[in-house]
Amino acid sequence: MTSQIINAILLGGYYALLATGLAFMYSVMRIINLAHGTLIVLAAYALWVLGERLSIPLPAGIVVVAAAMFALGMALHHAVLARASRGGELLPILATFGVAIILDNLIFQVFGADSISLAPLVGDLTWASFELPGSLFVGKISVYILLASVVQIGLLEWMLRHTGLGHRIQATSQDRATAALLGIDTARTAAIATGVIAATAMGLRAAWGPYSGSVQLLFAFEAVVIGGAGSLWRVLTGALVLAFAQSLAASIHPQGFLIGGHLAFLAAVFLRLRGAGWSFTALLKSGVRA
Amino acid sequence: MTPRFQLTVTRSSATSRTTNGLMLCLAVLLALSPWLFGVGGSARAVALLVYVLLAVMWNALAGFAGLVSIGQTLFFGTAAYFTVRLADAGLDPYLAILASIVLGAVLGWVTSLFMLSLKEGEFAIGMWVLSSLAHLCVNLDPLIQGETGTSLISLNAYANASRTSFTLWLALAVTIAFFVLLVVLLRSRTGAAITAIRDDEAGARSIGVDVMRTKRTVFVLAAAGTAAAGALWLASNTNFQPRAYFGVHWTAYMLFMVLVGGLGRIEGAIIGAVLFFVIETWFGSYGAWYLVGLGAIAVLFALFLPKGLWGWIGPRLPGEAIPTGYIVEKKSR
Numbered sequence: 001m002t003s004q005i006i007n008a009i010l011l012g013g014y015y016a017l018l019a020t021g022l023a024f025m026y027s028v029m030r031i032i033n034l035a036h037g038t039l040i041v042l043a044a045y046a047l048w049v050l051g052e053r054l055s056i057p058l059p060a061g062i063v064v065v066a067a068a069m070f071a072l073g074m075a076l077h078h079a080v081l082a083r084a085s086r087g088g089e090l091l092p093i094l095a096t097f098g099v100a101i102i103l104d105n106l107i108f109q110v111f112g113a114d115s116i117s118l119a120p121l122v123g124d125l126t127w128a129s130f131e132l133p134g135s136l137f138v139g140k141i142s143v144y145i146l147l148a149s150v151v152q153i154g155l156l157e158w159m160l161r162h163t164g165l166g167h168r169i170q171a172t173s174q175d176r177a178t179a180a181l182l183g184i185d186t187a188r189t190a191a192i193a194t195g196v197i198a199a200t201a202m203g204l205r206a207a208w209g210p211y212s213g214s215v216q217l218l219f220a221f222e223a224v225v226i227g228g229a230g231s232l233w234r235v236l237t238g239a240l241v242l243a244f245a246q247s248l249a250a251s252i253h254p255q256g257f258l259i260g261g262h263l264a265f266l267a268a269v270f271l272r273l274r275g276a277g278w279s280f281t282a283l284l285k286s287g288v289r290a
Numbered sequence: 291m292t293p294r295f296q297l298t299v300t301r302s303s304a305t306s307r308t309t310n311g312l313m314l315c316l317a318v319l320l321a322l323s324p325w326l327f328g329v330g331g332s333a334r335a336v337a338l339l340v341y342v343l344l345a346v347m348w349n350a351l352a353g354f355a356g357l358v359s360i361g362q363t364l365f366f367g368t369a370a371y372f373t374v375r376l377a378d379a380g381l382d383p384y385l386a387i388l389a390s391i392v393l394g395a396v397l398g399w400v401t402s403l404f405m406l407s408l409k410e411g412e413f414a415i416g417m418w419v420l421s422s423l424a425h426l427c428v429n430l431d432p433l434i435q436g437e438t439g440t441s442l443i444s445l446n447a448y449a450n451a452s453r454t455s456f457t458l459w460l461a462l463a464v465t466i467a468f469f470v471l472l473v474v475l476l477r478s479r480t481g482a483a484i485t486a487i488r489d490d491e492a493g494a495r496s497i498g499v500d501v502m503r504t505k506r507t508v509f510v511l512a513a514a515g516t517a518a519a520g521a522l523w524l525a526s527n528t529n530f531q532p533r534a535y536f537g538v539h540w541t542a543y544m545l546f547m548v549l550v551g552g553l554g555r556i557e558g559a560i561i562g563a564v565l566f567f568v569i570e571t572w573f574g575s576y577g578a579w580y581l582v583g584l585g586a587i588a589v590l591f592a593l594f595l596p597k598g599l600w601g602w603i604g605p606r607l608p609g610e611a612i613p614t615g616y617i618v619e620k621k622s623r
Contacts, residue, residue, distance in 0.1 A: 026411075031411070032410075032411030032412070032414070032415065034360070034411075034414070034415065079593075080589065080593065083593050084592060084593060087592075087596050089356075089410050090352065090356065090358050090410070090553075091592050091593075091596060092411075093358045093410065093411050093414050094358060094545060094549060094588070094592050095589055095592045095593065097360060097414075097541070097542075097545065098542075098545065098585045098586075098588045098589035098592065099585070099589060100585075101538075101542045101581060101582075101584070101585035101588075102582050102585035102586055102589065104581075105578040105579070105581040105582045105585070106578075106582055108578045109578050109579060109582070214418075214538060217415070218415070218418065218419060218422060221415045221419070222419065225412065225416070253430075255426070255429070255430060258422070258426055259423060259426050259427065262419050262420075262422060262423035262426070263423070265416075265419050266404075266419075266420075266423075269404055269405070269407070269408065269416065270404060272407065273404055273407055
């Protein structure tokens with residue numbers, strides 16, 4: 001029981017890593033990026049190629065992949081997002097979904113259907129664990145992932161509240177075009193950094209395949225909706241609730257894991273209907289201005 | 291004092307009369323396909339009708355009500371599942387299809403009660419979550435056996451040839467019914483509200499349009515139409531494997547058809563569906579590359595020709611092809 005609770009908390013840390021980039025990019029660009037999960041999966045494949053095929057150590061690989069993803073992010077922004085967001089609210093959704101479909105299937109063509117993992121790159125760390133009182137063992141990687149998510153959210157929150165960029169984002173939160181002029185590059189760098197960290201975490205904790213992107217997007221999205229408006233810390237709360245709901249449902253029925261998460265999402269939507277103004281859209285309104 | 295000019299108000303034009311003629315010819319051709327193209331041709335004709343239905347319904351949702359849904363497979367997949375379940379319980383498979391369409395409308399209404407409170411991207415992915423939830427729940431059914439799936443076995447009560455013809459005629463009748471329903475809706479008072487919302491939601495609300503009720507009407511219609519498409523696809527393919535019905539590739543198809551044809555126009559959706567049918571016939575065997583191509587074309591249209599092919603063709607024709615508004619002509623006396 002205790003170990004299930006601890007594992008759910010650690011899993012929540014991973015979901016928070018996934019969700020922070022989505023929420024942060026939304027707060028700056030006002031776009032829900034439907035290619036979010038796919039881009040994380042793509043970064044994980046890049047890490048795998050560098051580590052497994054070219055024998056580059058993981059930390060160096062992370063730096064290289066972050067640079068490559070930054071270039072890709074720039075290209076996607078100028079070729080797709082900037083143009084799509086001028087055409088109203090629907091086009092960015094359609095365009096980013098189209099990008100996800102293209103990338104998912106390209107990845108499948110290049111890497112095939114096999115599931116792969118980054119675990120071999122870190123050797124012993126994969127199965128290393130901390131021993132807690134009561135002879136409970138928790139995986140070191142999961143603990144590091146949770147720590148990374150807390151540090152990441154702390155840094156981003158600090159950036160939003162205490163730096164010039166954060167104030168500019170507050171000032172332009174209602175105006176996508178102006179937001180694009182002010183500090184968008186820095187914001188994107190931060191978002192891409194969170195994405196590459198999430199990709200590393202995804203690759204280390206489990207195997208993934210070419211079409212894993214959509215599940216990662218759904219987890220990230222559910223964590224944000226369950227967490228609700230307020231601040232990025234609420235994303236962490238949402239991620240924890242999501243992980244608890246999944247773990248609880250998995251203990252009730254062997255195939256209940258995903259269903260539990262989806263039901264938690266529905267419950268969050270119902271709660272919001274009762275009128276607390278609890279909305280993804282309001283993330284920035286009450287969040288950054290607080 | 292007599293007015294110095296006379297106003298004539300009409301719906302029809304040379305364009306609309308030609309379009310009516312063309313659509314009538316197409317309907318007759320499709321109805322006759324068991325004799326013209328054989329069993330294989332009839333199955334392809336059902337596929338075309340399913341694509342038209344999906345495109346027209348997704349367009350009604352995204353183009354008219356401004357609701358982009360990534361998860362319309364919720365209705366497509368559950369309708370196929372309901373059909374399998376009802377047929378397994380002893381209902382005639384064709385009656386099961388009709389019942390599933392009604393159940394699709396009911397599911398749409400229930401879903402609309404809470405999902406329409408979500409905005410844009412939230413709604414889009416939220417529908418995907420629901421579709422995924424329905425997929426997982428269907429997999430739990432012992433009749434379906436997870437991803438293994440099952441078949442609409444009771445269709446075997448009908449001989450193969452007559453079954454194909456019957457499915458085709460049912461598909462044709464259902465598609466025409468939904469098409470007529472949509473045109474009637476668009477020509478009604480609600481249709482005026484829909485057009486107002488499409489053009490400017492805040493503006494429509496400010497002049498007293500009940501935005502939520504109007505969107506709900508479109509959403510339920512789209513749910514029923516998409517459910518019909520799913521049940522008909524099952525009748526044509528007989529196999530029910532959950533992944534083949536809840537798969538996100540269906541959303542990619544809908545997106546492609548509507549974006550290429552023209553968002554917000556019925557004509558565009560139909561052109562998109564026909565174009566998709568042709569492309570699928572030629573390139574469908576290329577697997578993942580085919581999906582890459584579809585996605586790329588859809589994105590290019592979204593970026594460079596957001597009104598699609600009909601947005602380019604439509605204004606160059608006199609009048610509307612499928613008129614939902616009126617043409618007012620002023621003649622001096």
